[in-house]
Amino acid sequence: MTACIPVAFTVVLIPSSSNPSLPRRRRFAGNVTAAMSQTKDASFGVKVVEGNGGLPKVCLSTAYGSEAEIYLFGACLTSLKLENGKDLLFIRPDAVFNGKKPISGGIPHCFPQFGPGPMQQHGFARNMEWSLKDSQNNEGEPVVTLELKDDPYTRSMWDFSFQALYKVTLHSESFSTALSITNTDKKPFSFTTALHTYFSASISGVTVKGLKGCKTLNKDPDPANPIEGKEERDVVTFPGFVDCIYLGAPNELQLENGLGDTLTIRNTNWPDAVLWNPHTQMESCCRDFVCVENAQIGRVQLKPDQAWVAEQNISFT
Numbered sequence: 001m002t003a004c005i006p007v008a009f010t011v012v013l014i015p016s017s018s019n020p021s022l023p024r025r026r027r028f029a030g031n032v033t034a035a036m037s038q039t040k041d042a043s044f045g046v047k048v049v050e051g052n053g054g055l056p057k058v059c060l061s062t063a064y065g066s067e068a069e070i071y072l073f074g075a076c077l078t079s080l081k082l083e084n085g086k087d088l089l090f091i092r093p094d095a096v097f098n099g100k101k102p103i104s105g106g107i108p109h110c111f112p113q114f115g116p117g118p119m120q121q122h123g124f125a126r127n128m129e130w131s132l133k134d135s136q137n138n139e140g141e142p143v144v145t146l147e148l149k150d151d152p153y154t155r156s157m158w159d160f161s162f163q164a165l166y167k168v169t170l171h172s173e174s175f176s177t178a179l180s181i182t183n184t185d186k187k188p189f190s191f192t193t194a195l196h197t198y199f200s201a202s203i204s205g206v207t208v209k210g211l212k213g214c215k216t217l218n219k220d221p222d223p224a225n226p227i228e229g230k231e232e233r234d235v236v237t238f239p240g241f242v243d244c245i246y247l248g249a250p251n252e253l254q255l256e257n258g259l260g261d262t263l264t265i266r267n268t269n270w271p272d273a274v275l276w277n278p279h280t281q282m283e284s285c286c287r288d289f290v291c292v293e294n295a296q297i298g299r300v301q302l303k304p305d306q307a308w309v310a311e312q313n314i315s316f317t
């Protein structure tokens, strides 16, 4: 059971009954006052509640029924429900919510290292508490921005001053994020990053389309020495262990999750992708998820005051 923490962050949205671009079946009937009272009861918008392990969790909801949940710890999105109410994301059964270990599942961040590399696997960003910098109602769509900055912990691993901003928008029928990394230091730095998205799936029915022709770095069998190749398939399936980087991936991928849903994953400025399913390495849950990750595998070089921004959008096709 979650407890509502605070009104301070609550944004109450007034759903539009007149916007013709919104699907009629989900529009509010009646006038604004009636909509407001319904809104108040249903708490549409943004609220911060106590999540698993007592960790603060930001809940986003639209008047159209779409919902998302994001933990400040790791800025990890743990739940995403669009039109059909099914949770599109997967949380691993071994996930812990103790504010110490990264949350295994949902959409964790890999920053400032995708890995493997000198730092902890996938970097420190998924292992730190981000702050809620802003929340807004953008024409009935809740938007929150989470922020991470350097501190003595990050400096001990990566001695640079940076600002990461993660803007999350829940639309009625899709979900989008914008990640920006700014060099706030006086010296240049470089990084790699990814959104390590765990989708709920039935692995025998999973297909990913859009990767044909990409250069591949196959991390099977040795992640530290990936084998170079080229994807020749129109449709990638998951008959066994898969751990593969796709360089120069397109800005649109189609994922069939094997549960009856076809998702489109669009991006701007995420140049690479990663597919991962651990197969027998995670016997208890490997059939129930697939990771399709937007990634930046080549190092981004930022001079002081420069910023890098990449966007992602997930929707039903």
Ligand SMILES: O=P(O)(O)OC[C@H]1O[C@@H](O)[C@H](O)[C@@H](O)[C@@H]1O
Binding pocket: 104, 105, 121, 122, 196, 219, 223, 243, 244, 274, 275, 276, 291, 293
């Ligand atoms: O850190 P997690 O969530 O267990 O994920 C680990 C996996 O993450 C994937 O992104 C990598 O390609 C794999 O090599 C790695 O094993």
